[in-house]
Amino acid sequence: MTTLDDYTRRAMELDLANPLAAARSQFDLPDNESYFLGNSLGPLTHAARAAVVHALDEEWRNGLVRTWHDGDWLELAGSTGDLVARVIGAPAGSVVAVDSTSVALFKVLSAAVTINKSPTRRVMLCDSRNFPTDRYVARSVADLHGLEFIELEVSEMPRRFADDVAVMTASMIDYRSADLHDVRAVTAAAHDHCILTVWDLAHAAGAVKCDVLDNDIDFAVGCGYKYLNGGPGAPAYVYAAPRIIGSVAQPIPGWFGHAEPFAFEDTFRPAAGIARFSSGTTHVLSMKAMHAALGVINRYPIEDLRTTCIRLGDFFVEGYGTFLSTGGFGLGSQREGARRGGHIALLHPDAERMSKELIARSLIVDFRPPNVIRIAFSPLFLRFADVARLVGELSRLN
Ligand SMILES: Cc1ncc(COP(=O)(O)O)c(C=O)c1O
Known part of the structure; x- marks a missing residue:
């Protein structure tokens, strides 16, 4: 049986293998936060600040x-x-x-x-x-x-x-x-x-x-x-x-x-x-x-952005299947990465409370009424480790 520890270890391996991993250093991100809202407001780059x-x-x-x-x-x-x-x-x-x-x-x-x-x-x-x-x-x-x-x-x-x-x-x-x-x-x-x-x-x-x-x-x-x-x-x-x-x-x-x-x-x-x-x-x-x-x-091929975006989302879907599929959660997005954009709608009757609690734990997601937690997988700065942390917290919040 896969445990959260196994899942987190896999996340670290996937981060090491991610061809875009180094791109994260181009961003000026708040410390100790995992940001899942690049589909809403993308974060600051060092280049934008300098410009x-x-x-x-x-x-x-x-x-x-x-x-x-x-x-x-x-x-x-x-x-x-x-x-x-x-x-x-x-x-x-x-x-x-x-x-x-x-x-x-x-x-x-x-x-x-x-x-x-x-x-x-x-x-x-x-x-x-x-x-x-x-x-x-x-x-x-x-x-x-x-x-x-x-x-x-x-x-x-x-x-x-x-x-x-x-x-x-x-x-x-x-x-x-x-x-x-x-x-x-x-x-x-x-x-x-x-x-x-x-x-x-x-x-x-x-x-x-x-x-x-x-x-x-x-x-x-x-x-x-x-x-x-x-x-x-x-x-x-x-x-x-x-x-x-x-x-x-x-x-x-x-x-x-x-x-x-x-x-x-x-x-x-x-x-x-x-x-x-x-x-x-x-x-x-x-x-x-x-x-x-x-x-x-533009320093990175769009094909790589797409691939990493899908892999991050697929890794979440895998975590959902293993740790979240019971307890009232539902998936409001396609499981198949090729049929999805960059985010996933996670459904739960208590989505509003959960979103607030995730944000209080520095996992920045958003709530869309009536029951959607929106989670975006921006390929240039998000880590598989962030996804593993999110899945872990969601499984405990329930
Ligand atoms: C699909 C889509 N179109 C348009 C907008 C709004 O664009 P603007 O605020 O630049 O007018 C949004 C905002 O989130 C959006 O998601």
């Missing part, structure tokens, strides 16, 4: 307004987007860092609807299990354009795809269960009816391979502050397929999306590429943190 301090002391304090032209501030939204592009499998020049995900989604959905709506295409389909902000924003765009708004589960969408649908939108990873949707198949089925696809990668980028170009996605958005570790309120990002970028118009044509912002022209001329999705002045300080954090992620 922000440099931006404050040198670029802002000393350079002042000159830095817009002498430094890299004007290119920052694009260069940060290029670093995101490498993580999500997009070509350089197809991603820009902007706004929040909610605002980015509004822009992208509006752009997609503008391209595709017609007297016979009057429907928008939205993932009914999507994160609330996505559902609010999608409904608003549909209302503004006079489209019928239909919510249904992603797995049901292909059956509803037809020539009356203009746009579909969904999350690649379900934010509650971590279900990984078959983006390639759903996108291909949508394209069979000339439907444009808008995917939210918030819980996917940095934890799974998004392959946006290979999957032929039309548009994508996502958060910078989750697995990308961009910091609280980090910019979101927008991807548009290179085949359509040049013909896209978004609804907030501000000067930072203009072909020549400093020409101060009377009328709007969109930038040639993805930069047209910028609207106002770049959020330099938060973009600096995100840019530096993305530099860290």
Whole structure:
């Protein structure tokens, strides 16, 4: 019979064999804490701290307004987007860092609807299990354009795809269960009816391979502050397929999306590429943190991130099977790693109390009503030893 001691010993062996183990030293983590919420707010990297301090002391304090032209501030939204592009499998020049995900989604959905709506295409389909902000924003765009708004589960969408649908939108990873949707198949089925696809990668980028170009996605958005570790309120990002970028118009044509912002022209001329999705002045300080954090992620192959993320989750599932499967616990996520994103929903009727007690023991998880403890397996800093400690505490808390 496997004991908790055996399980903990295995964790140490797995940490020694983890090709990403050294990446943890890139993070500035609180002492003696195990952090399972990289899917919510990724932790601080040493690189992000250094970049922000440099931006404050040198670029802002000393350079002042000159830095817009002498430094890299004007290119920052694009260069940060290029670093995101490498993580999500997009070509350089197809991603820009902007706004929040909610605002980015509004822009992208509006752009997609503008391209595709017609007297016979009057429907928008939205993932009914999507994160609330996505559902609010999608409904608003549909209302503004006079489209019928239909919510249904992603797995049901292909059956509803037809020539009356203009746009579909969904999350690649379900934010509650971590279900990984078959983006390639759903996108291909949508394209069979000339439907444009808008995917939210918030819980996917940095934890799974998004392959946006290979999957032929039309548009994508996502958060910078989750697995990308961009910091609280980090910019979101927008991807548009290179085949359509040049013909896209978004609804907030501000000067930072203009072909020549400093020409101060009377009328709007969109930038040639993805930069047209910028609207106002770049959020330099938060973009600096995100840019530096993305530099860290990009040192490691995305395949390794995915593999370690799955192994950490699988190790938890194994511990669940051995130590937690009785006593009221349930698994709200797929057992098979390849069908999961980066986190796992552990179910228990007493989840709220347990989450609080875990946090009091420096095991940082979160509670989602009514009965979910969310546990994320960020591949760059989490250790198998953290997972073993969590399983041990959960087995004692019950
Ligand atoms: C899937 C998803 N989309 C969007 C958001 C919200 O993004 P923002 O706060 O950047 O608007 C979240 C936040 O957790 C999310 O999980």
